[in-house]
Amino acid sequence: MILVQMLDQSHSYSLSGVYKSPNEKGHCDCQKPKARSCPTSRSEVEILSSSNLKAFSFSELKSATNNFGLESLLGEGGFGFVYKGSIDAATLGAARPEPAMVVAVKKLIPAGFQGHKEWLAEVNFLGQLQHPNLVKLLGYCLEGEDRLLVYEFMARGSLENHLFRRTVPPLSWETRIKVAVGAARGLAILHNSQPEIIYRDFKASNILLDSEFNVKLSDFGLAKEGPTGDRTHVSTLVLGTQGYAAPEYIATGHLTTRCDIYSFGVVLLELLSGRRAIDKTKPRAEEKLVSWARPYLNDKKMFYRIMDSRMEGRYPKTGAYIASTLALQCLCQAKNRPTMSEVVKILERILAVTDTAGASQSAQQSAPSPVGRSTVRSSNPSPLPLSPAESPSPAHSPQPPQQLG
Numbered sequence: 001m002i003l004v005q006m007l008d009q010s011h012s013y014s015l016s017g018v019y020k021s022p023n024e025k026g027h028c029d030c031q032k033p034k035a036r037s038c039p040t041s042r043s044e045v046e047i048l049s050s051s052n053l054k055a056f057s058f059s060e061l062k063s064a065t066n067n068f069g070l071e072s073l074l075g076e077g078g079f080g081f082v083y084k085g086s087i088d089a090a091t092l093g094a095a096r097p098e099p100a101m102v103v104a105v106k107k108l109i110p111a112g113f114q115g116h117k118e119w120l121a122e123v124n125f126l127g128q129l130q131h132p133n134l135v136k137l138l139g140y141c142l143e144g145e146d147r148l149l150v151y152e153f154m155a156r157g158s159l160e161n162h163l164f165r166r167t168v169p170p171l172s173w174e175t176r177i178k179v180a181v182g183a184a185r186g187l188a189i190l191h192n193s194q195p196e197i198i199y200r201d202f203k204a205s206n207i208l209l210d211s212e213f214n215v216k217l218s219d220f221g222l223a224k225e226g227p228t229g230d231r232t233h234v235s236t237l238v239l240g241t242q243g244y245a246a247p248e249y250i251a252t253g254h255l256t257t258r259c260d261i262y263s264f265g266v267v268l269l270e271l272l273s274g275r276r277a278i279d280k281t282k283p284r285a286e287e288k289l290v291s292w293a294r295p296y297l298n299d300k301k302m303f304y305r306i307m308d309s310r311m312e313g314r315y316p317k318t319g320a321y322i323a324s325t326l327a328l329q330c331l332c333q334a335k336n337r338p339t340m341s342e343v344v345k346i347l348e349r350i351l352a353v354t355d356t357a358g359a360s361q362s363a364q365q366s367a368p369s370p371v372g373r374s375t376v377r378s379s380n381p382s383p384l385p386l387s388p389a390e391s392p393s394p395a396h397s398p399q400p401p402q403q404l405g
């Protein structure tokens with residue numbers, strides 16, 4: 001039942017079919033975000049007046065986005081439309097003409113109480129959190145029925161666009177692991193904050209990328225503060241996105257940080273396989289990525305079957321196998337899932353070995369580094385037995401090119 005039957009594949013909804021509204025960004029410039037007040041305990045006036053965000057007028061944002069013109073449209077989600085805009089960097093007012101700061105403006109489709117609640121949640125969380133792996137919210141607009149959010153512009157859009165669009169060049173192994181590390185760090189920051197934050201809507205379309213494939217998580221409209229005291233979970237209406245929500249959350253409505261870790265496992269699988277969490281264009285047995293991939297993940301001889309054929313076998317076999325077993329761990333029973341801090345450590349080791357391998361290859365070939373490769377490190381801190389030179393031949397891969405997106 002649940003999300004699966006009634007939802008569009010890509011946007012977040014509730015069981016009752018109300019579309020989700022995302023959005024919130026926070027500001028705190030340290031590894032551990034500072035203690036925050038509970039969003040539900042703060043009134044709207046308190047939230048809006050205490051944040052450092054700029055309150056934009058509707059006409060400013062209209063002018064900044066060329067009247068919300070089609071040529072400015074960046075994308076569409078369940079919340080509404082996202083436009084590219086240009087504002088004055090110094091005053092954060094609409095820039096006519098340059099110098100300008102490029103921003104992304106999300107314009108909420110008027111959706112009543114639920115939409116407003118999530119808009120406010122976004123302002124509340126992102127008004128308080130600041131971290132390199134969380135998108136920066138610059139301001140908001142609240143005028144009559146109009147609700148808008150103004151973010152820093154992320155030049156490469158969402159991970160979803162890069163993984164599944166056939167018109168976009170395939171991501172290299174190095175970039176995929178770099179993205180996995182950045183996204184894992186973003187989630188770890190939320191989970192390690194006091195009180196902890198459960199993100200609740202972790203998916204490829206909410207992972208934004210800058211020009212160098214650095215990751216920032218967006219959309220905090222569904223985020224929740226975790227349980228306090230002796231409580232083990234918070235009870236909620238089930239909200240999220242088909243294919244990413246943890247089974248125990250769908251079944252019970254009990255929300256914990258472990259639910260995010262499950263969703264992370266799904267995204268990691270998407271990164272490895274280049275397949276969507278749910279793909280109705282696939283044969284029945286392959287529609288649900290997790291069910292299809294699970295039998296292969298823990299098998300050294302079989303895991304390559306899930307690997308994205310668009311990488312043409314150009315990935316380190318051991319690193320890829322460790323990543324696939326990590327995905328499996330994230331997808332197992334809630335109590336056995338690793339914490340996000342543990343996930344970060346494992347992925348960082350895979351990345352370090354990938355970088356080292358890239359460095360030695362580059363040195364041997366005297367060739368420039370491939371586009372998207374992360375900074376080369378001088379030593380390999382990984383205690384894991386990773387041997388990047390081992391890579392399965394593309395000929396071993398039985399996967400035909402996938403028709404995704």
Ligand SMILES: Nc1ncnc2c1ncn2[C@@H]1O[C@H](COP(=O)(O)OP(=O)(O)OP(=O)(O)O)[C@@H](O)[C@H]1O
Nearest residue numbers: 011012075076077078079082104153154157158205
């Ligand atoms: N800060 C940003 N910079 C650049 N592009 C952005 C930014 N925020 C969003 N986008 C683009 O707009 C698209 C729509 O984003 P939005 O969050 O509204 O929807 P979604 O994530 O696809 O779905 P959902 O509503 O379920 O979150 C994104 O996929 C991305 O391509």
Ligand SMILES: [Mg+2]
Nearest residue numbers: 077205206219
């Ligand atoms: Mg989104």
